[in-house]
Amino acid sequence: MxxxxxxxxxxxxxxISGLKVGERVLLSGVVYTARDxxxxxxxxxxxAGQPLPLPLSGQVIYYAGPAPTRPGQIIGPAxxxxxxxxxxLTIPLLEAGLKGMVGKGNRSQEIRQAIVRYRAIYLVAVxxxxxxxxxxxTKMDLVAYEDLGPxxxxxxxxxxxxxxxxxxxxxxxxxxxxxxxxxxxxxLK
Amino acid sequence: MKSIQVSAVxxxxxxxxxxxxxxxxxxxxxxxxxxxxxxxxPAGRQxxxxxxxxxxxxxxxxxxxxxxxxMVLVFVEIGQExxxxxxxxxxxxxxxxxxxxxxGYLRKSVVGEPLFDRRNTGDNTPPIIYYDLVPGDQxxxxxxxxxxxxxxxxxxxxxxxxxxxxxIKRQVVQCVIDAGPKACPPVIxxxxxxxxxxxxxxxxxxAIMREMGQRHPDIRYAAFEEELLNLVxxxxxxxxxxxxxxxxxxxxxxxxxxxxxxxxxxxNLDCHLHRHITVVVE
Numbered sequence: 001m002x003x004x005x006x007x008x009x010x011x012x013x014x015x016i017s018g019l020k021v022g023e024r025v026l027l028s029g030v031v032y033t034a035r036d037x038x039x040x041x042x043x044x045x046x047x048a049g050q051p052l053p054l055p056l057s058g059q060v061i062y063y064a065g066p067a068p069t070r071p072g073q074i075i076g077p078a079x080x081x082x083x084x085x086x087x088x089l090t091i092p093l094l095e096a097g098l099k100g101m102v103g104k105g106n107r108s109q110e111i112r113q114a115i116v117r118y119r120a121i122y123l124v125a126v127x128x129x130x131x132x133x134x135x136x137x138t139k140m141d142l143v144a145y146e147d148l149g150p151x152x153x154x155x156x157x158x159x160x161x162x163x164x165x166x167x168x169x170x171x172x173x174x175x176x177x178x179x180x181x182x183x184x185x186x187x188l189k
Numbered sequence: 190m191k192s193i194q195v196s197a198v199x200x201x202x203x204x205x206x207x208x209x210x211x212x213x214x215x216x217x218x219x220x221x222x223x224x225x226x227x228x229x230x231p232a233g234r235q236x237x238x239x240x241x242x243x244x245x246x247x248x249x250x251x252x253x254x255x256x257x258x259x260m261v262l263v264f265v266e267i268g269q270e271x272x273x274x275x276x277x278x279x280x281x282x283x284x285x286x287x288x289x290x291x292x293g294y295l296r297k298s299v300v301g302e303p304l305f306d307r308r309n310t311g312d313n314t315p316p317i318i319y320y321d322l323v324p325g326d327q328x329x330x331x332x333x334x335x336x337x338x339x340x341x342x343x344x345x346x347x348x349x350x351x352x353x354x355x356x357i358k359r360q361v362v363q364c365v366i367d368a369g370p371k372a373c374p375p376v377i378x379x380x381x382x383x384x385x386x387x388x389x390x391x392x393x394x395x396a397i398m399r400e401m402g403q404r405h406p407d408i409r410y411a412a413f414e415e416e417l418l419n420l421v422x423x424x425x426x427x428x429x430x431x432x433x434x435x436x437x438x439x440x441x442x443x444x445x446x447x448x449x450x451x452x453x454x455x456x457n458l459d460c461h462l463h464r465h466i467t468v469v470v471e
Contacts, residue, residue, distance in 0.1 A: 022231065022232050022431075022432075024231070024232070024235050064256075065256075066256070067253065067256040067258070067295070067296040068294045068296065069294070070251070070252065070294045073252070076252070076256070076294060077252055077253045077254075077255065077256040077296075078256060079256045079257075082338075082371065104370060104429070105369075105370045105371060105430070106369070106370060106430070124429070124431070126236050126239040126240060126243070126429055127255070127338065127370070127373040127429060127460075128240065128243070128254060128255045128336075128373050128460055128461055128462050129239045129240055129242075129243035129254070129255075130243070130252075130253060130254060130255045130256045131243050131247040131250060131252040131253065131254055132239055132242050132243035132246050133243075134252060135246055135250070162235065162239055164232050164235055164236075164431060166431075174232065174431055174432070175369065175370060175430055175431070175432075177432065178230065178232060178233075178425075178427060178430075178431045178432020178433070179369075179424070179425045179426055179427065179430070179432045180425065180432075181230070181425065181432050182229075182230055182233075182425030182427055182432045182433050182434055183423065183424060183425030184425065187419070187420065187423040188362060188420065188423055188424065
């Protein structure tokens with residue numbers, strides 16, 4: 001297996017333009033957790049022309065809502081949630097400068113096209129590897145929407161979070177291309 | 190006649206719900222590592238590597254393998270000679286779930302009423318309990334934590350006898366293709382054939398409760414399990430749906446007699462976590 005690329009947030013065009021679908025990366029730096037409820041509030045804030053509670057330019061959002069933290073640990077299990085639920089609330093964030101998204105599962109055609117248009121990137125983590133992911137978190141701070149509990153926006157600092165490029169800025173899609181490459185059509189006839 | 194205090198059951202369930210979320214049985218780990226070694230897709234190997242490493246971290250740190258710590262299912266096999274004392278068995282099981290999910294910092298993922306309020310019950314109860322009365326004086330529990338990413342991708346179809354094996358193969362393959370990444374492959378596929386509508390579903394769920402590496406005792410069904418596994422793996426869905434040759438860890442089939450006019454078919458998917466344990470209550 002070839003070595004993974006190390007990438008650091010915030011993302012610049014230059015840093016992520018070299019990344020292609022299927023490539024493995026190790027991500028370090030700050031990401032912001034946000035799932036269904038937080039996305040709704042962020043988009044409403046943007047549409048109302050109000051200032052956002054976090055910087056978006058060049059930043060990465062991680063679709064996750066951490067489970068309870070055991071005393072002595074930095075964060076409870078924080079694996080990815082299904083990204084497609086956030087599809088309808090993503091384009092305004094990309095417009096506002098969001099550069100990367102981390103989650104699991106495939107995205108809609110519309111979002112894949114937006115990723116190309118806004119020169120962003122969608123990375124996926126393994127579903128069911130929450131302990132491993134949580135161990136890569138070096139710091140956790142509440143940023144916004146405390147009332148949402150696990151769905152609040154948290155600022156996480158990661159060291160070497162293992163991810164795979166699912167949608168690059170050239171229109172590639174891991175789910176389509178990956179499955180097609182390994183499907184045995186003859187056998188399924 | 191054997192007397193068993195239900196408090197012993199509470200204790201067992203309390204420990205079991207934590208064990209299944211933290212620890213990995215030897216045979217399951219062996220199968221995961223086998224897939225890691227033989228998966229040709231680089232992305233698939235990355236997924237398997239993370240899955241295997243995650244298992245070790247969860248066990249060491251007593252942290253759940255996944256943030257979805259599931260809804261609890263308990264299959265109770267109770268011998269006719271057993272006499273239960275000290276309370277109601279179902280309440281004792283519920284209390285075990287309550288205590289285990291609190292002690293283990295596991296997520297509370299159950300809502301009390303599915304349609305109107307959907308308010309979280311706050312303690313991951315109630316569990317879903319099935320009872321089987323058998324000969325003997327043993328009380329045996331199979332305790333599982335079912336994640337719903339995979340559960341949501343399961344299906345139930347009332348086929349006709351004429352549709353037969355060919356349609357069953359087609360349905361199993363299509364189920365796995367439609368699920369794609371959502372069931373967190375590599376999955377365990379439980380197939381229930383026969384009985385009635387709900388019996389087929391229960392058979393599929395029981396198939397999931399088998400220990401890794403066990404084939405059906407009837408060689409026709411064992412061969413069918415192997416054939417279905419090859420077909421599922423030919424879909425190319427792969428680990429996490431990222432593409433690969435290992436989409437399922439195993440396919441298991443359970444059957445029951447059925448009506449002359451029917452061929453009920455249920456397909457229950459379980460994610461790679463495959464969390465369950467069987468304990469005999471002493």
